[in-house]
Amino acid sequence: xxxxxxxxxxxxxxxxxxxxxxxxxxxxxxxxxxxxxxxxxxxxxxxxxxxxxxxxxxxxxxxxxxxxxxxxxxxxxxxxxxxxxxxxxxxxxxxxxxxxxxxxxxxxxxxxxxxxxxxxxxxxxxxxxxxxxxxxxxx
Numbered sequence: 001x002x003x004x005x006x007x008x009x010x011x012x013x014x015x016x017x018x019x020x021x022x023x024x025x026x027x028x029x030x031x032x033x034x035x036x037x038x039x040x041x042x043x044x045x046x047x048x049x050x051x052x053x054x055x056x057x058x059x060x061x062x063x064x065x066x067x068x069x070x071x072x073x074x075x076x077x078x079x080x081x082x083x084x085x086x087x088x089x090x091x092x093x094x095x096x097x098x099x100x101x102x103x104x105x106x107x108x109x110x111x112x113x114x115x116x117x118x119x120x121x122x123x124x125x126x127x128x129x130x131x132x133x134x135x136x137x138x139x
Contacts, residue, residue: 008074009037009048010123011055017120018049025093026086043076058124065104069116075126077136083113083129090117098124109135 012018015038022028022040028047031039037050058070078086087101098116105111114128130136 003044005045007046007048008042009050010074011052012049012119012121012123013051013053013055014121015049015051018051021119022047022049025090025095043078045076055121055123057122058118067099069126070098070118070124073116073124073126075128077128077130077133079133080113080129080131083127086127087113087115090115109138111135 015033015035018038019030022042023030026042028040028042031041031046033039037048040047040049058072060068060070062069062071062073083101090097091101095117098118099114101113101115103111104114109132111131112128113131114126116124116126118124
């Protein structure tokens with residue numbers, strides 16, 4: 001699998017809570033910023049959080065493996081051990097997960113760890129890891 005960083009720009013209610021969540025809680029390095037937006041290194045990709053009074057909220061309309069997930073959501077795929085460390089750190093911080101860390105498709109080529117959480121603006125985020133990264137796109 002070739003890795004190319006993505007760029008995703010989205011709305012947040014304010015930059016202070018956004019910095020606490022992405023830099024403080026998730027450990028994302030802050031990049032460029034102004035009074036209206038801030039960039040983060042989101043596990044190798046670029047997030048641009050733009051402050052706005054009207055942040056669209058996700059709807060609970062997605063179905064994955066029998067579980068309702070928020071749509072839209074974004075996230076990233078990180079190495080298996082990194083996922084376990086991040087999940088433990090988030091649990092210790094008392095994060096209220098939308099969907100707590102779990103294994104999906106156990107024993108299958110697409111076996112993955114996944115968890116859903118929301119930033120302080122209500123944006124839904126999925127973090128995941130594949131036990132066998134070569135199967136990310138295996139049907």
